[in-house]
Amino acid sequence: MTLPASCGEASSAACGFPRNAAQVASHRCRVVEHRQVNARYRYLRLSADADLAGTTRPGQFYQLKCPAVEAAQPFLLRPMSVYGTGPEAGTIEFLYNVTGLGTGTLATLDVGSTMDIVGPLGNTFELRPEDQGLLVVARGVGLATMAPLLRQAAQAGVAITAVMSARSPQDLMRDEFLRGAEADVHCVFDSDGSSAVEPVEALVRRLLSARHHDAVFTCGSHRLLLLLQRVLQDFPATRGDVAMEQRMACGMGVCLSCVRLFDDGQDKRFLRVCRDGPVFPIRHVVGEVEFG
Ligand SMILES: Cc1cc2nc3c(=O)[nH]c(=O)nc-3n(C[C@H](O)[C@H](O)[C@H](O)COP(=O)(O)OP(=O)(O)OC[C@H]3O[C@@H](n4cnc5c(N)ncnc54)[C@H](O)[C@@H]3O)c2cc1C
Known part of the structure; x- marks a missing residue:
């Protein structure tokens, strides 16, 4: 069994999932739309000066700095998948469920306010040219x-x-x-x-x-x-x-809080969902771990 220190870029490349880690950056964004979709989900559209649409791929996520309010000051950034980008280069969209402290303060953001996001993080779904x-x-x-x-x-x-x-x-x-x-x-x-x-x-x-x-x-x-x-x-x-x-903290592969066990048929390895994923072959995920 191998620990995650040995499985950074190499393991992602071995899985065949493309990544664009060189383009990861912190972006100061403006809230341009923020509304309730139904009883459970909210829609958030942000605008940044950078080309987020050009650098973000399906399956990737951003770490969102949820705002501090009087009753709560979320410390860790919260991982959120990219729901959409464009049509303008700086536009990015999220769809989220208010589940706890961070998403709770996120829901208070007013249109016109600013927030910081970090990304794009992680790898992407792979669609092949021959797929029909x-x-x-x-x-x-x-x-x-x-x-x-x-x-x-x-x-x-x-x-x-x-x-x-x-x-x-x-x-x-x-x-x-x-x-x-x-x-x-x-x-x-x-x-x-x-x-x-x-x-x-x-x-x-x-x-x-x-x-x-x-x-x-x-x-x-x-x-x-x-x-x-x-x-x-x-x-x-x-x-x-x-x-x-997967519950995660840093979202960048450093803290190792999101490791999961994977088995590619040759070797069992702990991989970081944030950095080596979040997209993995379904067949490689070890569903239940038995501790002897
Ligand atoms: C790659 C990825 C993509 C995601 N995309 C979406 C999305 O598009 N829409 C959406 O609604 N939710 C998404 N989630 C789940 C979202 O990150 C959590 O619901 C959110 O972090 C909860 O934060 P909270 O402070 O409101 O909840 P709390 O329970 O108060 O959070 C406490 C801590 O646990 C972490 N945490 C809690 N639940 C999760 C979870 N399911 N996954 C990871 N960390 C968690 C939080 O980041 C925080 O650090 C995604 C999670 C991951 C890992």
């Missing part, structure tokens, strides 16, 4: 991470099949996910039981059997990750990538 069809399986806010991939795939003429999972139809955010991209969409919900493991596994197997998909992409749910790991064993010609959401 892909399946995305997204749950909750994981759709924010995958929305730029959908846009890229649609622009490249790749056929998209999407399985969207949510607590209820009110939480789904179908339009926010597709953003005009055409896709064969299948929605499942906790509220009617259709998002349970068994029916989703049957649905994914049916979709992959009906037509060849070059790749499966997912984000946002450990349960879906394990499900896809199981299913992909029976579809060896289909690649699978997951963008992992």
